[in-house]
Amino acid sequence: MVRNLFLCVPVPAFVAVVGHNGSGKTTLFRVLTGQLPYQGSVQLHGQEVRDLRRAASAGLLGYLPQRGSIDFAIAVRELVVMGRYRHHGLLSAYAPADYALADAALARVGVAHLAARDFTQLSGGEQQLVWLAQLSLQDAQVYLLDEPTQQLDVYYRRRVFTLVHDWATRHGKTVLCSTHDLDNLPELSGYLLNLSEPQPQLRVISADSVREARAWLEQAPLGVKS
Numbered sequence: 001m002v003r004n005l006f007l008c009v010p011v012p013a014f015v016a017v018v019g020h021n022g023s024g025k026t027t028l029f030r031v032l033t034g035q036l037p038y039q040g041s042v043q044l045h046g047q048e049v050r051d052l053r054r055a056a057s058a059g060l061l062g063y064l065p066q067r068g069s070i071d072f073a074i075a076v077r078e079l080v081v082m083g084r085y086r087h088h089g090l091l092s093a094y095a096p097a098d099y100a101l102a103d104a105a106l107a108r109v110g111v112a113h114l115a116a117r118d119f120t121q122l123s124g125g126e127q128q129l130v131w132l133a134q135l136s137l138q139d140a141q142v143y144l145l146d147e148p149t150q151q152l153d154v155y156y157r158r159r160v161f162t163l164v165h166d167w168a169t170r171h172g173k174t175v176l177c178s179t180h181d182l183d184n185l186p187e188l189s190g191y192l193l194n195l196s197e198p199q200p201q202l203r204v205i206s207a208d209s210v211r212e213a214r215a216w217l218e219q220a221p222l223g224v225k226s
């Protein structure tokens with residue numbers, strides 16, 4: 001449950017969504033993707049979410065859930081190229097130009113060497129990077145990333161933060177990125193949204209605002225005895 005959220009996210013922007021476990025980060029994303037009902041008004045680019053149909057296919061929204069799983073063997077490159085489905089349809093054959101884009105997306109994430117591997121045999125962190133490469137091909141206007149660095153080592157964490165921050169600052173996207181990783185935030189420009197606060201609001205990312213959020217999150221959540 002998320003309550004008392006009154007805010008307007010600028011376009012474009014990078015927004016780091018933080019909060020204790022269970023504070024509602026995933027819930028917020030599920031509301032924005034139309035998977036959960038809500039009270040009040042939630043709009044994406046001026047359109048009420050409950051009235052939106054297939055926002056993803058309209059090119060408005062790209063969503064990276066916390067866990068994505070696949071139970072059949074598929075080459076990484078074949079999975080990534082599916083990020084082009086909106087330009088193609090899922091069942092039509094992809095052209096060499098699509099595969100070139102898939103290879104470039106893998107390279108940007110730093111996992112070009114995995115292109116021919118079976119996705120199901122990759123480590124959790126490698127799979128997370130491949131999903132991100134696929135998402136980047138969707139060319140959506142708004143990206144919701146649910147803890148995209150959760151399983152990553154320190155090198156890839158920083159690399160992914162830099163990459164998705166670039167989506168906002170260089171490519172004009174609006175990126176909402178939930179995370180428990182505060183260490184990489186002070187170097188980024190954008191906003192911080194702490195859902196553990198009683199009345200969460202956007203704060204400009206700075207060393208001070210990240211320090212404040214950290215101090216808040218190091219305390220027990222409201223209503224939990226320490």
Ligand SMILES: Nc1ncnc2c1ncn2[C@@H]1O[C@H](COP(=O)(O)OP(=O)(O)OP(=O)(O)O)[C@@H](O)[C@H]1O
Pocket residue numbers: 001019020021022023024025026027028
């Ligand atoms: N399907 C559900 N039915 C009932 N309650 C749910 C459901 N999904 C989540 N919740 C509850 O909603 C609250 C917010 O959960 P949510 O997954 O949004 O938290 P979160 O901030 O993403 O947490 P984390 O950092 O652990 O990923 C939690 O108390 C959770 O138990």
